[in-house]
Amino acid sequence: MKKSQQNQHEGPNEPAILLPAVIIGVIGLMVAVHLARTLALNEQGNFELELWLAFIPYRILAGQGSPDLWIPLVWTPFTHAFLHAGWEHLGFNSVWLAVFGTPMAQRYGGWKTVALFLVSAAMGAAVFALTVLPNNQWLIGASGGVSGLTGAVCRFMFQPVVVAEDPKTGERVILGRRLATYGELFHSRRAGPFIAIWLILNAAVPFLPALIGQSVGIAWQAHLGGFIAGLALVPLLEQRVRS
Numbered sequence: 001m002k003k004s005q006q007n008q009h010e011g012p013n014e015p016a017i018l019l020p021a022v023i024i025g026v027i028g029l030m031v032a033v034h035l036a037r038t039l040a041l042n043e044q045g046n047f048e049l050e051l052w053l054a055f056i057p058y059r060i061l062a063g064q065g066s067p068d069l070w071i072p073l074v075w076t077p078f079t080h081a082f083l084h085a086g087w088e089h090l091g092f093n094s095v096w097l098a099v100f101g102t103p104m105a106q107r108y109g110g111w112k113t114v115a116l117f118l119v120s121a122a123m124g125a126a127v128f129a130l131t132v133l134p135n136n137q138w139l140i141g142a143s144g145g146v147s148g149l150t151g152a153v154c155r156f157m158f159q160p161v162v163v164a165e166d167p168k169t170g171e172r173v174i175l176g177r178r179l180a181t182y183g184e185l186f187h188s189r190r191a192g193p194f195i196a197i198w199l200i201l202n203a204a205v206p207f208l209p210a211l212i213g214q215s216v217g218i219a220w221q222a223h224l225g226g227f228i229a230g231l232a233l234v235p236l237l238e239q240r241v242r243s
Contacts, residue, residue, distance in 0.1 A: 023101045026117070027094045030142060033082050034090050055080040055139040077122035081193060083140040083238030085217070093142040100149045112237045113149070119233065120148020120226035127225030135160030144222035151230030152196070152237075155179045158191035179235060198227065 019027075039048050055076040062069050084090040105113045124144020128137075159177040186192045205220035 011134035018102075019098055019115075020102055020105035020110065021107050022113055023098055025110075026101070026114070027097060027197075028080050028089060030084065030094065034084055034087070037083075050138065050140065052076075053079040053083055054126065055125045056136070057125075057133050057139075060129065061134055077125040078118045080125065080140050081118070081121040081142040081145045084142070085140060089127070089141060093146055096146045097142060097149070100146060100153050103153050107156065108184060108237045109154050115228060116148055116152060116233060116237065117142075120229040121145035121150075121222075123229035124219070124222030124224075124226035128219055128221040131221045139219055139222060141219060141222070143178075143219060147226035147238040148224045148230030148233075149230075151227040152234035154185065154191055154195055154231060155234050158188055158194070159184075174201040179238065200222070 037049065041049060052072055053076060056072070059069050059073055084093065101113060101117070104116070108116075121142070121144040124138055124147060128139050128144075156177040157180050159180050161177055180188065182193065184191075185195060202220045202223045205216060205218050208216045
């Protein structure tokens with residue numbers, strides 16, 4: 001009798017950390033890279049790390065005279081997402097990843113979430129290159145990839161839960177949330193304003209220096225490019241049911 005009461009009080013074992021393993025893994029990798037930068041590398045080492053892992057679109061122009069300068073453009077559209085300028089930068093992107101990466105991983109699983117994160121980071125890098133060339137500006141940070149997850153989550157986060165009835169038992173079964181069409185997104189009272197405010201805030205960043213009198217180190221181009229990529233590409237992750 002006493003044993004039964006003790007088991008009732010203990011209840012089921014719950015994980016101490018509720019984040020999906022893939023989100024913990026990505027955040028852990030970013031933290032490990034930044035720890036290495038701050039604890040193991042000197043100023044020259046950090047410069048070399050950024051030189052080979054940051055996205056530097058000026059390589060496109062410089063590589064015309066020396067083709068070997070093009071080579072890092074193969075991987076840097078993705079690897080720049082794991083470098084950060086400081087702990088505040090890393091912390092903000094980690095929280096952002098936890099908030100929007102968690103529903104992505106729960107719906108699509110780890111590999112698809114990472115794939116969209118990387119593709120969105122690359123799309124953000126492409127938009128960054130289009131807007132900064134011919135200037136020599138470098139891009140680091142996970143914001144493009146996380147913006148892609150944000151855009152993807154917008155396609156289902158605000159949708160009502162679909163409930164069906166089991167034909168055999170008659171019980172109500174929760175099927176989840178379906179992806180919204182573009183029309184449904186922009187007519188939604190919650191999704192529409194969220195997307196509009198997000199796009200407007202990021203599009204307004206390049207005008208901030210004129211208002212505050214100093215430069216702003218925010219890669220708004222990567223935010224917009226990544227967000228649009230996630231918004232557009234997430235249907236590719238949906239499972240197709242063959243008839």
